[in-house]
Amino acid sequence: MKVLDMQGIRKSFGELSVLKDISLSVEEGEVVAIIGPSGSGKSTLLRCATLLETVDGGSITYLDQAVAWEENGAAVYAPPRELREMRQVFGLVFQNFNLFPHFSVLRNIMDAPMKVQKRPGAEVEQEARELLKKMGLEGREDAYPFQLSGGQQQRVAIARALAMNPKLLFFDEPTSALDPELTGEVLRVIRRLAEEKMTMVIVTHEMGFARQVADRVIFMDKGVIVEQGGPEIIDHPVHARTRAFLNKLEGETT
Amino acid sequence: MSFGTMAAMLGGGMLKSILIYFCTLVGALPLGLLVAFGRMSKNRILSGIVKVYISIMRGTPLMLQLMVVFFGPFYLLRISTGTGYRFAAVVIGFVLNYAAYFAEIYRGGINAIPVGQREAAQVLGYSRSRTFMTIILPQVVRHILPAITNEMITLVKDTSLAFAISYAEMFTLAKKIASSHATLMPFIISGVFYYVFNFLVAFVMERCEKKLSYYR
Numbered sequence: 001m002k003v004l005d006m007q008g009i010r011k012s013f014g015e016l017s018v019l020k021d022i023s024l025s026v027e028e029g030e031v032v033a034i035i036g037p038s039g040s041g042k043s044t045l046l047r048c049a050t051l052l053e054t055v056d057g058g059s060i061t062y063l064d065q066a067v068a069w070e071e072n073g074a075a076v077y078a079p080p081r082e083l084r085e086m087r088q089v090f091g092l093v094f095q096n097f098n099l100f101p102h103f104s105v106l107r108n109i110m111d112a113p114m115k116v117q118k119r120p121g122a123e124v125e126q127e128a129r130e131l132l133k134k135m136g137l138e139g140r141e142d143a144y145p146f147q148l149s150g151g152q153q154q155r156v157a158i159a160r161a162l163a164m165n166p167k168l169l170f171f172d173e174p175t176s177a178l179d180p181e182l183t184g185e186v187l188r189v190i191r192r193l194a195e196e197k198m199t200m201v202i203v204t205h206e207m208g209f210a211r212q213v214a215d216r217v218i219f220m221d222k223g224v225i226v227e228q229g230g231p232e233i234i235d236h237p238v239h240a241r242t243r244a245f246l247n248k249l250e251g252e253t254t
Numbered sequence: 255m256s257f258g259t260m261a262a263m264l265g266g267g268m269l270k271s272i273l274i275y276f277c278t279l280v281g282a283l284p285l286g287l288l289v290a291f292g293r294m295s296k297n298r299i300l301s302g303i304v305k306v307y308i309s310i311m312r313g314t315p316l317m318l319q320l321m322v323v324f325f326g327p328f329y330l331l332r333i334s335t336g337t338g339y340r341f342a343a344v345v346i347g348f349v350l351n352y353a354a355y356f357a358e359i360y361r362g363g364i365n366a367i368p369v370g371q372r373e374a375a376q377v378l379g380y381s382r383s384r385t386f387m388t389i390i391l392p393q394v395v396r397h398i399l400p401a402i403t404n405e406m407i408t409l410v411k412d413t414s415l416a417f418a419i420s421y422a423e424m425f426t427l428a429k430k431i432a433s434s435h436a437t438l439m440p441f442i443i444s445g446v447f448y449y450v451f452n453f454l455v456a457f458v459m460e461r462c463e464k465k466l467s468y469y470r
Contacts, residue, residue, distance in 0.1 A: 052373050087379045098374035101469050102392050111388075112378035146470040164378065 001028045002061075003089070003168045003199050004049065008070070009058035011041075011048055018044045020223040021058075026168060029197040033204055033214035035234075037245055041223040042203045046172050049201070050092045051083060062089045063167065088117070091161030095173040097153045099145040105132070105156050106141040109163045117164065124163070131159040135189055151182030155189055162193075169193070171202040187213075207234055207249060221245070257439070260431060264443055267424030271413045272451075274344055274423060278409060281349035286356025293361055304357075311354035317418040320347040324419040344416045344423075352409060359401045363394035396466045403459040410452050414444075 004026040011019040018041045026032055034042045047053040055075045060067040067086050068077045099108050109128040113119050132138055135155040145153050154174060161169055175183035187209050194213045204210055210217055211231045218228040219242045227239045237243045292304035324343035327333040367390055375385040414425035424447060428440035
């Protein structure tokens, strides 16, 4: 079953065309990694999928429910009330965590399930504590984000997204703001989610990680999908542009 | 005139000064937020009007504004105002003036909140009003508290401007007593009053700041 289906997505900022006819669909249980140079449009694609950005054209469908579609060459969105419901289908983990600094760790995780989903506090709290345990953050319930390392903050952010019980979790370069020694702990958590068959779309620069965890790798450049396939395309890219990008990355890390 | 009677007379004025002070805050703090919204509105006409309003409030003397509010209805519109209007005019004048200053402080504070906070709330499904009330505003308040304290301290001293329309707050009375009895005493008492008042304001606000400094 398709959790997300995006067809023919177009998006420009003024004169600059950032997404040129991009299609992406994600099956339940699938882990998709999106790689590509900066400015290739991968973050914009994620922001369009998570409704932080509106598309100029194309269609977005979550679980067979139309979120956006095209009418007379322009994108039309579902009414705001429906959109708010659709947002419950997915979660997003940001590059900069974006935790709420004035809420404790526990409140960061519990606030939306209680206030938005109106679930009972006791149930939410139990789930939140379990999530924290899973993230290796037991005992940090009452800490404030500033008291945590970047890696810990990002794991809280993952727990916050998971507490909404999304069908699909997006990650926007989840380790790019972290020191190298902290990326490991975040990647470990994501890997574990992959093992549990969580449906995920991950924009990342960590090639080794993408190779390990992804069922499908998508290489984007200049607003188009240049190449996609199994994780083996990282080692055996077909397209020259993919090759050039991967070579450059390798040159930088060795 | 004995010190006792003088103090009693001034005491009544002090209560009126304090009344002006709190009425102004109760009116101007929320109104300032609305004005800030207007100023930040995408509607060009609305934000333009609000910009002009702020510019006038900040660009002309508060004393003059009080006079316009008090005498304006009669001279401009031929409406005769009742006896209770003097106090109302003081409060209206102060609220309109201070709301303009507060609005700019709010605006700065709101703009200082990273856009990621709004986006995180949006993805989690918070409504716009809940995002503002529970995510944005608490952080804004913390940011702007020192600037608000400044204004609150200035306001204590500005209450004396009500003498411009002869409202019998403390400073108006102090001047009256000083000139009729040829003594500096009322001025000394009022100086002490303003200082103690502001000392308390600063103390309370410092406590508030401390209370909100549990996070960074």
